[in-house]
Amino acid sequence: MLLLKSLKSQAKLATCRVVVRTLKVAVVGAGGGIGQPLSLLLRRCPGIDELALHDLSEMKGIAADLSHISQTGKVIGFTGEQELESAVSGADVVVVAAGMPRLPGMQRDHLMAANGNIAVKVATAISNASPRAHLAFITNPVNMIVPTAAEVLKAHGTFDSRRLFGITTLDVVRSKKFIGDSMNISPNEVNIPVIGGHAGITILPLISQCQPKYRCDSQEIQKLTHRIQEAGTEVVNAKAGKGSATLSMAYAGATFVDSLLRGIAGQEGLIECAFVASKLTDAPFFASPLELGKDGIKRYIPLPQMSDYEKEALEKLLPILRQNADEGVNFAKTILSGQSHSPIPAALP
Numbered sequence: 001m002l003l004l005k006s007l008k009s010q011a012k013l014a015t016c017r018v019v020v021r022t023l024k025v026a027v028v029g030a031g032g033g034i035g036q037p038l039s040l041l042l043r044r045c046p047g048i049d050e051l052a053l054h055d056l057s058e059m060k061g062i063a064a065d066l067s068h069i070s071q072t073g074k075v076i077g078f079t080g081e082q083e084l085e086s087a088v089s090g091a092d093v094v095v096v097a098a099g100m101p102r103l104p105g106m107q108r109d110h111l112m113a114a115n116g117n118i119a120v121k122v123a124t125a126i127s128n129a130s131p132r133a134h135l136a137f138i139t140n141p142v143n144m145i146v147p148t149a150a151e152v153l154k155a156h157g158t159f160d161s162r163r164l165f166g167i168t169t170l171d172v173v174r175s176k177k178f179i180g181d182s183m184n185i186s187p188n189e190v191n192i193p194v195i196g197g198h199a200g201i202t203i204l205p206l207i208s209q210c211q212p213k214y215r216c217d218s219q220e221i222q223k224l225t226h227r228i229q230e231a232g233t234e235v236v237n238a239k240a241g242k243g244s245a246t247l248s249m250a251y252a253g254a255t256f257v258d259s260l261l262r263g264i265a266g267q268e269g270l271i272e273c274a275f276v277a278s279k280l281t282d283a284p285f286f287a288s289p290l291e292l293g294k295d296g297i298k299r300y301i302p303l304p305q306m307s308d309y310e311k312e313a314l315e316k317l318l319p320i321l322r323q324n325a326d327e328g329v330n331f332a333k334t335i336l337s338g339q340s341h342s343p344i345p346a347a348l349p
Contacts, residue, residue: 022049022073023261026091026133028084028122029098030077031055031062033246034138034253038097041254043069047261054078054087055098084121089129092264095167095257096122099139101244112144116331123149127156134163134260134296138253140244142166142198142275143321147285147328150277155336162296165260166275168198168287170245170252174231175205178224179214194228194273195288195303195314197324202317203229208307218309225313263292271301281314283321 025042029035030053039053043066051066051073053059059077067075078087088094099115118139126133135153137145146166153159171194173187180187191211196204205228207214207221214221227234235245256272263270270292278286280303291299306314 023047023092023264024050024052024090025257025261026052026054026088026094028054028087028094028096028118029139031057031059032097033101033243034097034250036062037247037250038095038138038253039066039075040069041250042257043071043073043075045258045261046072047265049073051075052078052087052091054084056080081121084125085129088122088125088133091130091133093134093136093257093260094122094126094130095136095138095253097138097250097253098122101246109141112141112327112331115139115141115145116148116328117335119145119148120152120332120335123152124156127153127158131156131158132160132163134165134264136165136167136253136256136260136274138167138249140198141324142168143202143285143324144328144331146275146277147325148332150285151329151332152336155332160296161277162298164276165256165296166198166285166287167253167256168194168203168273168275169256170249171198171203171205171228171231171287172273173248173252173255175228178227178231179207179210182216182224183212183214185212193289193304195286196317197285197287197321198275200229201313202320202324204310204313204317206304206306206310208310209304221309259292260296263296263298264294266294268293281318281321283318284325286321 025048027035027039030039042048042051053063059079063075063077098118100111126135139145146164150159150164175192175194176187176190180190192205193209194203194205196202205225232245259270259272271289272292273287273289275285275287276297277284278288280286280288280300288303289301290297291301
């Protein structure tokens with residue numbers, strides 16, 4: 001019950017709360033379909049003294065545009081790989097939204113082949129220019145990207161398990177929306193933890209723990225769970241080849257970053273779900289509710305009681321997460337060893 005009450009912070013992004021200290025946030029991939037609305041939403045956070053926007057394409061125009069918003073703080077644009085370290089230098093939080101979107105029919109292993117190098121380059125830049133930064137990835141496939149980044153950070157001696165995140169907040173946002181609509185109540189009244197990973201059957205909404213209680217038969221629970229798991233594909237198909245979830249992802253990403261910033265500033269009792277290095281299960285990386293604090297993860301919330309259906313689903317997803325982690329680590333090792341080709345992992349559902 002305490003966990004679910006704490007999760008109420010998930011969907012309240014209308015205005016970011018004022019933090020005591022000033023902070024620097026860098027958005028890598030700020031010119032893209034997620035990066036632009038994410039940067040716009042982050043401008044609503046008064047505690048951000050500097051918002052650094054980086055992309056491979058020219059960022060001066062977007063930075064100038066956002067700098068005219070009537071909020072305190074400066075916005076600076078950075079362009080190209082040569083300015084990546086400058087963009088993240090001294091950052092308290094680095095959010096990575098760069099990369100190729102998932103297209104209809106695209107398998108996530110091929111997405112990893114396209115986007116894995118982003119994790120390597122950003123983690124390397126962080127290690128060189130801002131080793132104490134909190135690093136949060138939106139870039140998919142999160143189940144592999146985060147282990148890849150962790151391995152690169154370890155290679156540079158800068159890995160801190162409390163400061164590396166895969167943002168899975170969109171799975172919570174969707175769960176709250178779908179359940180709220182089904183119950184004919186506001187999604188803001190719904191509290192539900194989502195554990196596991198951030199792809200297909202690795203996404204496990206714990207509907208048995210939903211508050212208020214979601215009362216329906218097992219068939220409806222399975223149907224709802226499947227819709228939450230495949231919601232990304234729903235958007236990809238609806239956009240018919242023109243992209244993946246961008247606006248809802250930007251909203252979810254800004255929600256997570258808002259909580260992370262407030263935790264860094266010293267606010268207590270902030271609970272968010274994220275994909276992190278974890279010892280809660282035998283998967284080395286796992287999404288679960290976390291209490292955030294000044295140094296990132298303050299506390300791992302123990303997994304709650306689950307229904308038989310959820311226990312069975314958890315057992316099915318853990319082998320996938322273990323293989324995802326292994327392939328993410330191997331991807332990093334291959335790149336760091338100087339091999340020119342990018343390996344194509346094959347574990348994601």
